[in-house]
Amino acid sequence: MIEELKIAGCASYSAEGQNVTGLRKINFIYGANGSGKTSISRVIANPADHPACAIRWVNQRPLECLVYNADFVERNFRSSLPGIFTLGEHDAAVLDQIEQARKDVADIERDISARNLVLNGKDDAPGKLNERAALRENIENECWKLKNRHDADFQSAFAGVRSSKANFCDKILSEWASNQAAVHPLDDLKKRAAVIFEKGLARESVIQVPDSTELARLEALPIFAKKVVGRGDVDIGGLIDRLGNSDWVKQGIDYFAQSTPQCPFCQQDVEAELAKRIGDYFDEAYNRDIADIARLVAGYEAAGTAYLQALAGISQNGSRYIDVDQLTGLIERVTARLALNGQHIARKHKEPSAVVTLEDNTELFAEVRDFLIAANAAVVEHNGAVDDISNQRTNLTAEIWKCLVEEAKGILDAYHASKTAVDAAINGIEASLTTKRGNLTTAQQTLRDLEKGITSVQPTVTEINALLASFGFRGFKLATAGDQGNLYEIVRLDGSNAARTLSEGEKTFVTFLYFYHLIRGSVSESGMTSDRVIVFDDPISSLDSDILFIVSSLIKRVFELSHAPNGLIRQVFVLTHNIYFHKEVSFDPDRKRELRAHETFWIVKKIDDVSTLEAFDHNPIRTSYELLWSEVRNENRSNLTIQNTLRRILENYFKILGNMDKDKIIEKFEGREKVICASLFSWVNDGSHSTHDDLYISSDAATVDAYLEIFRRIFEETGHTQHYHMMMGTEAMPIANAAPIEITSPMPGYDQTAALTNSWFQRCVKPQ
Structure with a gap:
């Protein structure tokens, strides 16, 4: 039975179309001429000719559709008509066999429908295919969330699947099944991705690590701890040592050389012997130490300046692998340390006898060196990656997908378990459907073979002629024709062909009677026991008004057949523009205002040259x-x-x-x-x-x-x-x-x- 129709893109129906839903066993559609009724009957008759339209069958089980409309009349009213085969009166055992064969076919079809229902679902029961589709939709959404979380960092790794949920999900599932890459921390992958996937990637220059050896050597000289004084065996040496003013005396000698023979301080004449004794106190060793200290001052300043300049150059040139803030901090610390030691050395130079202690920068220099060596290691790795960029990108891409798979492992495992169970059920149902369809083909062939043995076209001729006579059409009748007597022709009482001389009303009526009997038969020797959907589209067109109720009475007989428990007629559609006919054919003494459970009422209208369909919960047509x-x-x-x-x-x-x-x-x-x-x-x-x-x-x-x-x-x-x-x-x-x-x-x-x-x-x- 048809449960839903979509009429779109044909005749006066829009591309979006109209959906006729909730169809039942008996369906009445009223509409004026040209409103779009015949389009509905044509879609039911030949859905393949209307690709924009669609028919949804109950349990996905299509039935044979017999459609009476203008096309049927034009197609069938000719000099000879295909004979309608019906089951004749034969041995009861043969009829019982046919009935049993038909029951077998129906049982298999019910089994197929039941399995299709489990497979495809209906209404609130989703069905296994829909269940699998829901699992797929859910995993696609979860994978897409994963993509959105990491897309900014891994766009290049996601190339080709970034714009499609389905493709991205397929990629995740593929990687989940086969990726054997090593697992790396996410932050590490982000850093590497920023480099490996960079456009225009080039080699980096190795950083020249400044040499701090000279600074460390100078800072370790023992002279800073040595008191540089004169000879102690000179008689004046005791006094100088006791006073601890050798540095003062040394400086005073320079002034004494200018004021000789007077003392530059007390302005008294100084004995030549005293000047000699003071000169002897500051001997050659003392002068060597003083010279060493002077050289130390210049050397430390030069070495410090060179070291700081090297660090400044590194900072100025920059490198992707150097933390600028960290390097700046190191430079500031080194600068402060060197300046402090410079002050200590300047004091030693001014006061050679003083003992000074320099800051030990060994660890600081090592920290700077290690910092730059680590940066160089990264540069070497970077250059190696640049030299092997293709493989690096391939490996990194695999590692990124592996990281994502690990992140979604719980979700993927649950999806796989659920899908495996659903797939097993679907495969089992589909395998049984294949078997059942084979059984159905065999059962249908058995039924056809039985039907062929006892079918005949003559009963239909007899019945139609009896109806024509009873309704007052006595000037013509049907007769069998053809070499095998399997065709009909319309003849006058004298046997001449009457097809060309009938009025429009007579043509319509005889064709309708032909269709009416076709409902219970078949144009082939088999198939008259198949389930079917019947469509009457304006069956009283061109008929006299006094035949209106005859046609409606015959159609009501079809309604009765559709309600029979084992009847062949599963559904009926009646489309008309005639109010009186609609009133008669839809009359039901048991109907109150609201429609009954087995029927639907529709009105088709054409508004601004576009056909629309409206459903009603009651019979909307008033005469x-x-x-x-x-x-x-x-x-x-x-x-x-x-x-x-x-x-x-x-x-x-x-x-x-x-x-x-x-x-x-x-x-x-x-x-x-x-x-x-x-x-x-x-x-x-x-x-x-x-x-x-x-x-x-x-x-x-x-x-x-x-x-x-x-x-x-x-x-x-x-x-x-x-x-x-x-x-x-x-x-x-x-x-x-x-x-x-x-x-x-x-x-x-x-x-x-x-x-x-x-x-x-x-x-x-x-x-x-």
Whole structure:
């Protein structure tokens, strides 16, 4: 059974289309000519010809679709028709075998449907395929979150899969299954990625590590701890040592050389012997030490300046592997240390006898050296990577994916376990479906073979001819034709072909009867027991109005067959533009206002040249006949139009539908009432466009009330009081001596359907 239709991109339907959902066993679709009904029937008949449209079947089980529409009439009405094979009357055992074979086919189809339901799901039951799809959607979302977390750092590693959830997920799953790379810390991978994937990557220069050996040597000289003084064996040496003013004396000698023979301090004459003794105190060893200290001052300053300049050059040149802040800190510490030692050395130079202690910079120099050596190691590694960039990028990419796989390990393991279970279930179901489909093919072939043995086209000829005769079509009939008697042709009573001389109504009716019998048969020797969907698209087009109820009665028989427990008809669609036909074919005495569980109602409209479909929870079609009665019930009715409204009701109810004898009705009245009644029926006879005497078209309130009273009395006098009160929504009052109106047959040869006519006549005007 069809549970949903999408009609799009054909005829007057938009590209987005219309969805017809919630379809049931019986579906009524009403729409004016040209509104888009036939497009619906064509999609059902040939979905492959409408790629933008779609049909969703219950349990994904397509059924055979038999569609009656203008295409069917044009395709089948010709000089000869394919014969319709039906099961004949044969040995009961053979029929039992056919019934059992059909049951076997149905059982296998149910098994297939049940497995398809488990596989594909329905409504709240997702099905294994949907369950697997949900697992896939979830893992794609989780992998995409992983991608978004690391995309900024690893764009190059993600190249080719960055723009697609599905592709990125596939890559993760592939790496999860096969990646054997080593696991590295995430921060390490980020640093390497920033280099390896850099565009225009070039070699780095090795950093020249400044030599601190000279500074360390000078800082370790023992002279800083030595008191540089003169000879102690000179008689004046004791006094100098006791006073500890040798540095003062040494400086004073320079002044004494300028003031000789006077002392530069006390301005007394100094003995030549004293000057000699002072000179002897500052001997050659002392002078050597003083010279060493002087050289030490210059050497330390030069070595320190060179060392600091080398560090400044490294800082200025820069390198991706040198932490600028760390290097700046080291330079500042070295500068401070060297400056402090320079002060100590300057003091030693000024006061040779003083003992000074220099800052030991050995560890600081080692720290600088280690810092630069580590940077050079990174430079060497970088240059090696540049020289082998292709392999480096390949290896790093693998390590990055390995890192991501490890990060998502829990999620991936859970997905794999769930998917393995679902895949096992799906594979099992699909394997069983393959077996079942093979069994179905075998069972169907068995059924076809049994059907071929007892099928015939003759029963259909007999039945259609009987129907044609009973409905008054006596000028032509069907006859078997063809070499094997498996074709039909339409012939006159003298045997001549009548296909070219039939009226449009006759063509339509005979083709409809052909289709009606095709529903229960097949154009081949097998297949008449297959389940099917039936579509009637405007089956009364070009038919006379008096055949309308015949067609509707036959279609209602199809409805009944669709409700049979083991019936072949699974679903029926009725599409029409005729209000009266819709009213008759959809009539259901058990339906209240809301539709029944097995039916749906739709209206198709064309708005701005675009077709739209609207569903209703009740039968939305009210006949114009009902609308006329609503005007009579309206207290604010128009006095100018009420007479015409009454005329149209009488015309519809008594003349068109009841084929009444108006004179018998007029005779039931006397005097002025008879005149008014006759005037009403004269309008029926003359039509609504003739000119009448002012007596009969006066529009004052009193005259209108008189017409309304006679209008009511007509129904009472003819025994149709119940109908009047039903349409007016009032309670019926019993009328004495009221005789039912005589309903005559609307066409010759129609007496045997009189009871059906009366039944339809009563129902077709009853509000629903």
